[in-house]
Structure formats: structure tokens, C-alpha cells
Amino acid sequence: MVDIVFTSRPELAGTHGMVATTHWLASATGMAVLEDGGNAFDAAVAAGFVLQVAEPHLNGPAGQVPALFATARDRTPRVLCGQGTSPAAATPAHFRELGLDLIPGSGLLSATVPGAWDAWLLLLRDHGTKSLRDVLKYAISYAWKGVPVVSRITDTIDAVSELFVHHWPTSAQLWLPDGHPPTPGSLHRNRALARTWQRLLGQAEVHPGREAQIDAARRAWSHGFVAEAVDEFSRRAFRDDSGRDHAGLLTGDDLASWEAGYEDAVITDFGEWSLVKCGAWTQGPVLAQQLRLLEGFRDRLRYVDGRPDARTVHLATECAKLAFADREAYYGDTDVDLATLLSREYAESRRTLVGDEASGELRPGGADPRLPAVLERTRGEQAGTGAVGEPTVDPAGRTRGDTVHIDVVDAEGNMISATPSGGWLQSSPTIPELGFCLDSRAQMFWLEEGLPNSLAPRKRPRITLSPSMALRNGEPTLAFGTPGGDQQDQWQLCFWLAHTVGGLNLQESIDAPAWHTTAFPSSFYPRSWQPKELVVESRIGEETIRELRERGHDVVDGGPWALGRLSAVSRDAASGILRAAANPRGMQGYAVGR
Numbered sequence: 354m355v356d357i358v359f360t361s362r363p364e365l366a367g368t369h370g371m372v373a374t375t376h377w378l379a380s381a382t383g384m385a386v387l388e389d390g391g392n393a394f395d396a397a398v399a400a401g402f403v404l405q406v407a408e409p410h411l412n413g414p415a416g417q418v419p420a421l422f423a424t425a426r427d428r429t430p431r432v433l434c435g436q437g438t439s440p441a442a443a444t445p446a447h448f449r450e451l452g453l454d455l456i457p458g459s460g461l462l463s464a465t466v467p468g469a470w471d472a473w474l475l476l477l478r479d480h481g482t483k484s485l486r487d488v489l490k491y492a493i494s495y496a497w498k499g500v501p502v503v504s505r506i507t508d509t510i511d512a513v514s515e516l517f518v519h520h521w522p523t524s525a526q527l528w529l530p531d532g533h534p535p536t537p538g539s540l541h542r543n544r545a546l547a548r549t550w551q552r553l554l555g556q557a558e559v560h561p562g563r564e565a566q567i568d569a570a571r572r573a574w575s576h577g578f579v580a581e582a583v584d585e586f587s588r589r590a591f592r593d594d595s596g597r598d599h600a601g602l603l604t605g606d607d608l609a610s611w612e613a614g615y616e617d618a619v620i621t622d623f624g625e626w627s628l629v630k631c632g633a634w635t636q637g638p639v640l641a642q643q644l645r646l647l648e649g650f651r652d653r654l655r656y657v658d659g660r661p662d663a664r665t666v667h668l669a670t671e672c673a674k675l676a677f678a679d680r681e682a683y684y685g686d687t688d689v690d691l692a693t694l695l696s697r698e699y700a701e702s703r704r705t706l707v708g709d710e711a712s713g714e715l716r717p718g719g720a721d722p723r724l725p726a727v728l729e730r731t732r733g734e735q736a737g738t739g740a741v742g743e744p745t746v747d748p749a750g751r752t753r754g755d756t757v758h759i760d761v762v763d764a765e766g767n768m769i770s771a772t773p774s775g776g777w778l779q780s781s782p783t784i785p786e787l788g789f790c791l792d793s794r795a796q797m798f799w800l801e802e803g804l805p806n807s808l809a810p811r812k813r814p815r816i817t818l819s820p821s822m823a824l825r826n827g828e829p830t831l832a833f834g835t836p837g838g839d840q841q842d843q844w845q846l847c848f849w850l851a852h853t854v855g856g857l858n859l860q861e862s863i864d865a866p867a868w869h870t871t872a873f874p875s876s877f878y879p880r881s882w883q884p885k886e887l888v889v890e891s892r893i894g895e896e897t898i899r900e901l902r903e904r905g906h907d908v909v910d911g912g913p914w915a916l917g918r919l920s921a922v923s924r925d926a927a928s929g930i931l932r933a934a935a936n937p938r939g940m941q942g943y944a945v946g947r
Contacts, residue, residue, distance in 0.1 A: 364858045364859040364860040364861075364932045364933065364934045364944075365860075365932060365933045365934060365944045365945070365946055366930055366931065366932050366946075369387070369763070369764050369931070369946065369947050370384065370387035370388075370393070370396070370761070370762065370763040370764060370931065370946055370947070371760075371761065371762050371763075371922045371931045371932065371933035371944065371945070371946035372384050372387065372396055372400065372759075372760070372761050372922070372933070372944070372945050372946065373759075373760045373761075373920035373921060373922050373933040373934060373935045373942070373943070373944040373945075374400055374404065374757070374758065374759045374760070374920060374935070374942065374943065375404070375408065375411070375757045375758050375759075375836060375918050375920065375935075375936070375941060375942050376403075376404060376407045376408050376503075376757070376941055376942070376943065377941065377942075377943035378403055378407045378495065378500065378501075379400040379401075379403045379404045379407060379757075379759065379943075380400065380935070380942075380943040380944065380945045381943070381945060382396075382399050382400050382403045382491045383396035383397065383399060383400035383759070383761055383945075384396070384945045384946065384947075385399075385491070386399045386400075386483065386487075386488065387761075387763060388947075389483075389487075390482070391481070391482060391483050391487070391488075392480075392481065392482055392763050392765065392767050393761040393762055393763040393767035393768060393769055394422070394476055394477065394480040394481040394761075394767060394769060395477065395481040395482055395483040395487070395488055396761045396763070397420075397476070397759050397761045397769045397771055398473045398474075398476060398477045398481060398488045399483075399487075399488040399489070399491055399492075400759050400761070401418065401469070401473050401759060401771065401773055402473070402488065402489055402491070402492035402550075403491050403492045403495060404757045404759070404773060405469075405492060405546075405773075405776075405789075406492050406495045406496045406500050406543065406546070407495065407500050407503075408503075408506075408757050409506065409543075409777070409778045410505060410506050410509040410510075410755060410777055410778055410779065411755045411756055411757045411774070411777060411836060412469075412755075412756065412757045412773045412774050412775060412776060412777065413469075413775065413776025413777060413778065413780075413789050413790065413792070414467070414469060414470060414546065414549075414776060414787075414788075414789040415464075415467035415469070415583075415775070415776035415789050415790065415791045415792050416467065416468070416469045416773060416774050416775030416776035416777075416792050416794075417435050417436040417437060417465070417467075417468040417469055417472070417773070417774060417775045417792065417794060417816070417818065418433070418435035418436075418468065418469045418472045418473060418771055418772070418773040418774075418818075419432065419433065419434060419435060419436060419631050419635055419771070419772060419816070419818050419819075419820060420432070420433040420435070420472070420476070420769055420770060420771035420772070420820055421433075421618060421629055421630070421631065421769070421770045421771075421820050421821070421822040421832070422476070422480070422767075422768065422769040422770075422822075423766070423767070423768050423769075423822070423829040424480060424766075424767055425765035425766040425767050428766075428827075428828065428829055429618075430618040430620065430629045430822050430824075430829060431615050431616070431617070431618060432615060432616040432617065432618050432631045432632065433472055433475070433476055433613065433615060433771070434468075434472070434613060434614050434615070434616055434631075434634075434813075435468040435469055435471065435472025435473070435613050435773075436465070436468050436634070436635075436794070436813050436814075436816055436818075437465045437466025437467055437468035437611050437794075437813075438465060438466050438607075438611055438811045438812055438813055439465055439466075439795055439798065439808060439809070439810060439811060439812050439813075439814070440464070440465075440466070440601075440602040440603045440604060440607045440810065440811075441604070441606065441607055441610075441810045441811055442602040442604070442810070443602050443795065443808055443809075443810055444808065444809070444810060445800045445801070445802050445807065445808050447602070448462075448800050448808070449800070451599065453595060453800070454727055454800055455727065455796075455800065455878055455879060455880060456795050456796045456797075456798055456800065456808070456878065457593040457594050457595045457599070457793075457796065457878055458593075458594050458793055458796045458877055458878030458879075459593050459594045459779065459780055459781060459793055459878075460591055460592065460593025460594065460595075460599060460601075460781055460782075460793070461586075461587055461589075461590075461591055461593070461599065461600060461601025461602075461603070461781050461782075461791065462593060462599045462600075462601060462602065462795070463593070463780075463781075463792075463793040463794065463795040463796040463878075464587070464601055464602070464603045464781065464791035464792055464793065464794075464795060465603075465775075465792055465794045465795050465813075465814065466603065466607050466608055466610075466611045467574075467583075467608070467776065467791070467792065468611075468613060468775075469773055469775070469776070470571070470574050470579075471571050471574065471575065471611075471612055471613040472613035474567050474570060474571050474613075475571075475612075475613045475614075477567060478563075478564050478567040478568065480767075484563050484566065485554060485557055485563075485566055485567050485570055486554055486558070489550055489554065492550065493547050493550050493551060496542065496543045496544065496546045496547035496550070496788075497542065497544055497547040498540070498542065499540030499541055499542045500540065500541060500542075501538060501539075501540060502535045502536065502537055502538060502539050502540070502541050503537060503941060504537040505939070506534075506535065506537075506541070507534045507535060507536060507537050509777075509778070509779055510528045510529065510534035510535070510778070510779075511534045512779075513779045514529060514534060516592065517529055519592075520591060520592035520598075520782075521591060521592070521781075521782040521783070522782075523782050523783040523784070523785045524778065524782050524783045524790070526783070526785065527543065527545070527778075527783050527785075527788070528778055528783075543788050544788070545785065545786065545787065545788030546787070546788030546789055547788070548788070549579070549786075549787050549788055549789075552573075552578065553570050553573050553574060553579075554570065556569060556570065556573040556577065557569040557570035557573065571612075574608070575608045575609050575611070575612075576605075576608075576609050579608070579787060580605040580608040580609060581605055582784055582786055582787050583603060583604075583605065583608060583784065583787075583791065584603075584604050584605035584606075584608075586601075586782075586784045587600065587601035587602065587603045587604065587791070588600055588601070589601075591781070591782050593781075594878060601781075601791070603791065607811075610811070611811075616631075616632060617632075618630065618631065618632075618822075619631065619632055619633075619637065619638050619641065619691060619695075620824070621638075621641040621644070621645070621695050623644060623645075623648070625825055625826055626823055626824070626825055626853060627823065627824040627825075627827070628640065628641050628644060628821065628822075628823055628849075629821065629822035629823060629824060629829075630819065630820075630821060631819070631820065632689070632691075633683070633684040633685065633689035633691055633815070634684075634685065634686040634813045634814075634815055634816070635815070635816050635817070635818055635819055636677075636680055636684065636815065636816070636817050636819055636839070636841070636842055636876070637819040637820075637821075637842065638684070638689075638691055638694065638695060639676045639677055639679070639680045639684075639819075639842050640819065640821065640842040640845055640846060640849075641695050642675075642676035642679060642694060642695060642700070643669070643672050643673055643676045643842070643843075643846050644846070644849065645695060645696075645697065645700040646672035646675060646676065646700050646703060646704055646707070647668065647669065647672050647850075648697070648700065649700070649701065649704045650668045650672075650704075650707075651854075653665070653668060654668065654850065654854045656850075656851065656854060656855030656856070656857070656865075659851075659855065659857060659861060659864075659865055660865065660866055660892070660893060660894060660897070661847075661850065661851075661855070661865075661866070661893070661897075662897060663896075663897045663900035663901050663904070665850070665854075666868055666887075666889070666893070666897065666901060667709075667711070667901060667904050667906070668707065669846060669847075669850065669868075670711070670868070670870050670887055670906070671706075671707045671708070671711070671712060672704075672707060673843055673846070673869075673870055674712055674715075674716070674870060674872050674873060675703050675706060675707070675716060675718070677839075677873040678715050678716050678717040678718075678722075678873060679694055679717050679718060679719070679722075680815075680873070681715070681717065681724055681725075681728075681873060681874055682717035682719070682722035682723055682724055682805075683717070683719065683722070683723075683805055684805060684806065684815045685804070685805030685806035685807070685815045686806075686812050686813040686814070686815065687805050689805065693719070694719075699718065699719075702718065703718050709904065710904055710905045711885050711887070711904055711905035711906040711907075712872075712885075713872070713884035713885045714884070715728070715872075715873060715874075715882075715884075723803065723804050723805070725799045725801045725804060725874075726801060727799075727801065727880065728874055728880070728882070731874060731875075731879055731880040731881050731882065732881075732882055732884065733881070733882070733883060733884070755774065755777050755836065755838075756772060756773070756774035756817075756818060756836035756837065756838070756841075757772070757773050757774065757836060758770075758771070758772050758773075758820070758834045758835055758836055758918065758919075758920055759771045759772075759773070759920075760832040760833060760834065760920050760921055760922040760933070761832075761922060762832060762922040762923070762924050762931055762933075764929070764931070766829070766924060766926075768822065768829050768832050768922070768924065769832060770820035770821055770822050770832035770833060770834050771820055771834075772818040772819060772820045772834050772836070772841070773818075774794075774818050774836070775792035775793070775794050776789060776790060776791065776792045777790075777792075777793075778790065780792055780793040781793060794814050794816060795808070795814055796814075796876075796877060796878045797814040797815055797816060797817070797876045797877070798812075798814050798815075815876075816876075817838045817839055817841055817876050818841070819834065819841045819842050819845070820832075820834045821833050821834050821845055828926045829924070830923055830924060830925070830926070831921065831922075831923045832921065832922050832923070833845065833848060833919060833920065833921035833922075834919070834920070834921075835848075835917050835918050835919040835920070835936075836918045837916075837917060837918065838875070838876060838877060839871075839873075839875055839876050839877075840869045840916070840917070843868070843869035843870070844867050844869060844916060844917035844919060845919070847865065847866075847867040847868065847916075847917070848862050848863060848865075848917075848919050848921070849862075851865040858932075858934075859921045859923060859932055859933070859934035860934035862921075862934075863917070863919045863920070863921065863934050863935070863936055863937075864937060866889070866890040866892040866893040866894075867889075867890050867916040867917045868887060868888060868889040868890065868893065868916065869887075869888055869916060870886060870887050870888070871883040871886045871888065872884050872885055872886055872887075883907070885905060885906055885907045886906075886907045886909060887901060887906040887907065887908050887909065888908075888909045888911045888916065889901070889908060889909070889910065889911060889916075890911055890912065890913055890914065890915055890916050891910050891911070891912060891913045892913045892914075898910070914937065914938045915938065916938075917936060917938065918936045918938060918939065918941075918942055919935075919936050919942075920933075920934065920935045920936060920942055920944065921933065921934050921935075922944075922946075931946060933945070933946050
């Protein structure tokens with residue numbers, strides 16, 4: 354029997370449109386677009402570009418954006434793939450020649466083809482209604498006039514300031530005005546970025562027609578001055594977190610050879626609910642694997658007064674360990690047998706490994722699991738400056754889990770969940786004439802050959818970015834997601850359980866105490882993992898923490914409000930009522946609608 358307890362905190366409700374993101378300026382921008390007659394996709398694109406200015410430590414113009422969306426006309430969810438591929442010159446042999454067994458987490462060696470610009474513009478062209486200028490003008494204005502600096506921007510720049518000063522001078526010029534990080538609450542301008550966007554618009558608007566202008570702007574990026582600047586800058590050598598200087602591998606030809614595209618979504622049935630995720634070139638299906646494992650424990654999952662009991666957290670954690678072990682063994686930009694991994698038969702066989710005590714083993718299943726040999730070295734290694742998953746940056750530029758998130762739904766039923774990331778200000782040196790830096794997503798490849806996620810030319814890394822959507826009785830009903838690197842599909846599990854098991858509304862489900870384990874390899878350099886470690890929010894309760902420790906978990910108290918930056922929107926097909934909720938942690942996320 355599950356106790357269902359509702360608190361007095363409501364979710365936002367309305368009938369016209371809802372926007373929920375990780376920053377208030379992006380949410381307000383998305384709502385402004387909706388009120389100006391745009392649809393959910395117009396709003397998401399405008400919000401996405403604003404996030405590149407408002408949260409530059411979490412995403413940037415040369416990053417990537419995977420998204421899930423359903424249109425008012427076609428209720429079958431689709432995937433927008435905005436993850437670029439590795440350079441043509443990126444091979445394990447090249448890194449071996451450099452004496453590296455892992456791809457560095459910062460600098461130019463870990464860059465993939467920038468994907469966000471092309472993906473956002475593809476979505477706008479095919480499913481939006483606004484012109485490129487209409488959606489880009491908000492971000493250009495903030496970049497030119499200045500955006501209020503949040504404290505985590507200051508903290509991030511401060512953490513890497515010595516790297517900037519001594520090794521990345523172009524980044525120091527942009528992010529250390531007068532030799533110091535911008536203070537929280539001050540306005541920071543990035544006029545080089547504003548000029549880049551204005552130049553792209555100028556080259557687009559010589560063409561007549563909305564779609565022709567959007568395609569021209571895509572070409573100006575991938576075949577024009579942006580690609581030329583990237584090619585030239587990548588030939589220079591800069592310090593990365595291997596402790597040495599290396600030039601990059603990305604070329605103009607790499608940019609010209611890639612375009613964003615659409616794919617089928619992975620839809621997993623759980624009765625009246627179905628979970629929608631991107632494919633196994635992301636970690637997305639791991640959330641479905643966790644839920645499939647927990648199906649067999651449904652009668653043991655319990656929420657009391659809006660909080661999970663210790664057994665619920667234990668079972669969820671042990672199921673997460675098994676699902677993420679499979680992620681390491683099987684996921685990648687290749688043929689992945691998701692039909693087996695997400696089947697009830699496979700889950701039943703794996704479920705027998707879940708006991709009353711915490712496991713410290715990495716136990717993939719299946720007939721031919723393949724784990725990197727380097728994991729024995731990275732087991733227990735410390736990375737970053739904290740256990741909470743995001744944002745975690747050290748003075749060498751190592752970064753774990755820095756990301757943003759956007760959810761939008763409109764009155765017609767258009768719905769999107771997007772998780773942009775990459776191109777963080779601390780990922781690599783700023784390209785001065787463009788006003789942004791390259792991403793570092795290639796660090797997620799393995800250099801050991803023969804694995805599903807082994808590095809190869811023109812291949813996508815298996816990324817952590819993991820937007821979510823849910824169908825209820827076949828109808829797109831819920832869009833949600835969070836930043837957080839490897840933790841994304843654990844914090845989303847907390848949200849899902851609170852909502853579907855605990856009976857909490859969207860805002861209560863986001864507010865409910867969260868947890869995650871680090872008992873599997875990080876996707877970020879130096880690929881550390883901590884067997885049996887379980888990070889919890891203290892609001893989960895002293896008695897629950899005590900019982901989890903008695904079960905053998907190495908419990909880390911992350912603080913009362915520390916884990917996750919979830920947002921969510923929903924649409925009730927019968928009534929037309931729209932709902933939204935955003936994360937209170939950090940006082941930065943925002944949900945808006947009417």
C-alpha cells in the first residue's frame with residue numbers, strides 16, 4: 354500500500370502556454386515569444402539562445418542540444434539530434450601517440466562538431482513560425498547590453514582564473530575584466546558574441562523568405578566565417594587538464610560535413626504511462642531500465658509525507674547501479690540491443706541481483722558485456738571539487754555535469770523537452786573573434802578500442818544529456834529534465850517516483866528530497882567512480898539516512914537543497930489545462946505561463 358500525501362505547494366497552471374527552464378531570463382523570453390504569437394518551438398529556440406548568454410558556465414554556442422518533441426499535428430514524439438560528431442582526425446592511435454589513455458576534459462583535443470546552432474535552426478525552420486531575427490533578438494540584446502551575473506558564474510571563473518591568466522589569455526580577456534571575475538549581480542557583456550550573431554543574421558537576411566534565411570544562417574555557420582575561425586584557432590596549442598599543451602583536431606571540413614537531424618524516440622511502456630527518451634547514443638534509456646527493474650518492487654515503494662522511505666531509496670539505488678553498469682557495457686553510437694535491455698524478461702533476470710545490502714560491484718548483464726580496462730585505475734579516484742554532481746569545476750578546468758534545461762508546451766499541444774549543454778566558458782579557450790569556445794564532449798569516448806563507446810572518426814560520443822517526455826494513455830502529457838551529468842537520469846527517477854508513486858504534483862515532485870549514487874564510472878575525465886557512495890539531501894530524514902548506512906551505503910549528506918535542477922511542463926488532453934514547475938534549488942529556475 355502506497356501512502357499518498359499532498360502538500361499545499363501548487364504547481365503553476367494555465368491554458369495558453371507554459372515555459373520552465375533553469376534560468377528566469379530564458380523562461381521570460383520563451384513566454385514573451387508565446388505571447389507574441391509564437392508556438393512552443395519558437396519559444397524553446399529563443400530561450401535556448403538566451404541560456405547561452407545567461408548561463409555561459411553551463412552551455413554555449415558551440416555546445417549541443419538533444420531534444421524530444423511532439424507536434425500538435427503528429428503526436429508521435431521525435432528526437433532532435435544536435436550532438437555533433439568527433440573530428441575526422443580523432444583516432445585512438447592519435448591519442449596513444451600523445452601518451453594519453455583518456456581524452457582530457459578541457460582544452461581543444463576534446464572538441465566535437467558544434468551542434469546547437471544547426472539543431473535549433475533546424476527545429477525553427479521545420480516546426481516554428483517565427484523568423485530567425487524574431488527568436489535571436491533577445492539573446493543578442495542580452496549579450497550586447499549585459500546579463501546579470503549569477504554567483505555560480507563568478508565561482509566557476511574564479512576556480513579557473515589561474516588557468517585563464519597563464520594559459521588561456523583569450524578567456525581571461527573576456528571573463529576576467531580588470532583581472533577579476535565579474536561580481537554576482539553585475540552586468541557582463543559579450544559583444545563579440547553579439548557581433549557573431551548579428552553577422553550570421555546579416556548573411557541570412559540577404560535571402561528572401563523565412564526558411565531560406567534560416568538555411569542561409571546554417572550555411573554561414575558550417576561553411577562560412579564561423580567554420581573558418583574554428584579551423585584556424587584549433588591549430589593552436591593550449592593547456593588542457595592532462596597538464597600539457599595540445600592543438601585541437603577540429604577542422605572546417607568537420608563542421609561542413611555535419612548537420613543536425615531527426616530520429617525515432619525510444620518509447621517504453623509502463624501501463625498507463627510510457628516514458629520517451631533519446632537513443633543509446635545518450636544515456637537516456639538508462640532511466641527506462643531503472644523503471645523496468647523497479648516494476649518488480651512496486652509494492653515495496655513508499656512515500657510518507659512527501660518523502661521516500663529508506664527501502665525505496667535503497668531499491669532505487671541498487672537498480673540504478675545495475676542499469677548504469679549496462680550503460681557502460683552497451684551504450685554508444687552504434688547498434689544497441691535496446692529491445693533486450695528494456696524487456697521485462699531481462700529486467701526480471703537482473704532484479705535477482707538486488708539484495709538488502711548495498712552492492713559495491715559494477716555488474717553489467719547480458720551475454721557479452723564489455724567494460725574498459727582503465728576502470729580499475731579510475732575506481733575511487735577523486736574528481737572535481739564536490740560530490741553533488743553539478744556544477745563541479747577544479748582549477749585545471751575539469752568539469753562534471755554542467756548543463757541547462759528547457760520545457761515548453763503551448764495550447765495547441767506542441768511540446769518540447771531539451772537539454773542543451775557544452776561549450777562552457779571553462780571547457781576550452783575563447784575564440785576571440787567569435788566570443789565563444791569549443792565544447793569538450795569527446796572526453797566521454799573511451800580510447801580503448803572495441804567498445805560500443807570507443808573513439809572513432811565522425812562518431813557521436815555517448816553523452817549524458819537526457820531530456821524526457823512521458824505519454825499518458827498514448828498522449829504526450831509531460832516534458833521534464835534536469836542538468837547534472839551522470840546524475841540526470843537518477844534525479845529524474847526521483848521526480849518520476851515522487852509523481853507516479855508518491856502522488857505528488859509537479860512542483861512537489863521537484864521539491865521532494867533527491868539522491869544519487871556515484872557507484873559507476875563518471876562520463877567525465879578522469880572517469881572516477883566511488884563504489885557504494887550514495888549522496889542524499891538531508892531533508893530525506895535522519896532515520897532514513899541511518900537505515901541506509903546500516904544497509905551498507907556510504908552516505909554523503911549533500912545538504913538540504915543540493916541535488917537536481919529539474920523543470921517540467923504538462924498538458925491534460927481532456928481539459929486543456931497546462932501546468933509547469935521549476936527547481937527552487939539555487940533560486941534560479943523559473944516556470945511561467947498563463
